[in-house]
Amino acid sequence: MKVLIVGGGISGFFTAYTLAKRGIDRITIIEKSYIGAGSTGRCATGIRASFTSEEHVVLMREGIKLWKQYAESELGEYGLKYLQGGYVWIARKDETANLFKKLVSLHNSFGVPTRIIDIDELRERVPQINIDIVATAMLDPIAGKSYPFTTLYALFRACRNLGVEILTGVEAKKLIGKGDKIVSIETNRGSIEADVYVIAAGAESRDLLKTIGIELPIKNIPRHVLVTEAFNRAFDPLVIDWDTPGVPYIVQTAEGNFFIGRDIEEEAELSLYSQRIDFMPKALKPITQLFPFLKNLRVLRYWIG
Numbered sequence: 001m002k003v004l005i006v007g008g009g010i011s012g013f014f015t016a017y018t019l020a021k022r023g024i025d026r027i028t029i030i031e032k033s034y035i036g037a038g039s040t041g042r043c044a045t046g047i048r049a050s051f052t053s054e055e056h057v058v059l060m061r062e063g064i065k066l067w068k069q070y071a072e073s074e075l076g077e078y079g080l081k082y083l084q085g086g087y088v089w090i091a092r093k094d095e096t097a098n099l100f101k102k103l104v105s106l107h108n109s110f111g112v113p114t115r116i117i118d119i120d121e122l123r124e125r126v127p128q129i130n131i132d133i134v135a136t137a138m139l140d141p142i143a144g145k146s147y148p149f150t151t152l153y154a155l156f157r158a159c160r161n162l163g164v165e166i167l168t169g170v171e172a173k174k175l176i177g178k179g180d181k182i183v184s185i186e187t188n189r190g191s192i193e194a195d196v197y198v199i200a201a202g203a204e205s206r207d208l209l210k211t212i213g214i215e216l217p218i219k220n221i222p223r224h225v226l227v228t229e230a231f232n233r234a235f236d237p238l239v240i241d242w243d244t245p246g247v248p249y250i251v252q253t254a255e256g257n258f259f260i261g262r263d264i265e266e267e268a269e270l271s272l273y274s275q276r277i278d279f280m281p282k283a284l285k286p287i288t289q290l291f292p293f294l295k296n297l298r299v300l301r302y303w304i305g
């Protein structure tokens, strides 16, 4: 059986890896740009189950089990890591304490061991935090992070060694359908046929499926993140500022750089190569209130995904 996967992000590579491990021996991934060029290479590394709906909590609880399992498997030898630094949710308002208690009880009822932590424990876990503006904090101890490129390249190497064909610079232009089946995909390098087609092209899956009349109800919502210069190891958890709209967050990479993100007013379909200059002050102001020591750190880069 020949499988053709469109998209060289985490979805495409994990699908290829899983199929290859199950014995499918003719798998091709086509990626129009470079590996990780989509959201995967632009993400902020965080992995958590502390969500606000049952479905999301349960899905991600199982996801975390898989991350740990894969990190201990051969993928770990290829470089995939799950770094369990936890998430710390910060509330600035006293009234958020009740909401955090409700969330803790939701998470705990599905086996996710979040808990409220006191100021001493917060100081221990995040020593640089400005406790003057913190009303309460919730810890998700099983949350963690994984670096997108090390993860993706672990999968890339594993897939390559399992015989998966990986073609970059090959763009799917049009799906060719016959009856209720796709029979080939037209690309910028000619037509490719397979028995099974997997469209893992991120938000662009919608445009591809439209070429055979399928409307995928997804929207391309931009996410913004910046990275600072490197700093000595400061803290392990990803810290999120719950009471500030757009929930700004900060996480330190293994190399010491900080990723700082915040959702700003949505401007759907913004190009990956455009910028919103107002993002910088919007993200940096709340984060430097929480972490005054960051005031003098330089921003290296900002991007959209």
Ligand SMILES: Cc1cc2nc3c(=O)[nH]c(=O)nc-3n(C[C@H](O)[C@H](O)[C@H](O)COP(=O)(O)OP(=O)(O)OC[C@H]3O[C@@H](n4cnc5c(N)ncnc54)[C@H](O)[C@@H]3O)c2cc1C
Residues within 6 Å of the ligand: 006, 007, 008, 009, 010, 011, 012, 030, 031, 032, 033, 034, 035, 036, 037, 038, 039, 040, 041, 042, 043, 044, 045, 046, 047, 170, 171, 172, 173, 200, 201, 202, 203, 204, 205, 208, 222, 223, 224, 225, 261, 304, 305
């Ligand atoms: C700033 C930001 C922060 C984020 N932070 C987090 C986080 O902390 N935690 C988390 O879990 N998630 C986070 N996400 C979301 C996460 O990155 C995505 O859910 C995930 O990477 C999606 O992976 P994917 O493989 O489905 O899509 P993508 O990574 O977008 O991969 C799709 C690939 O398909 C390729 N492609 C598109 N069209 C074609 C075509 N026609 N032919 C061939 N190739 C094509 C693209 O170039 C791309 O490489 C974040 C996203 C962003 C942007």
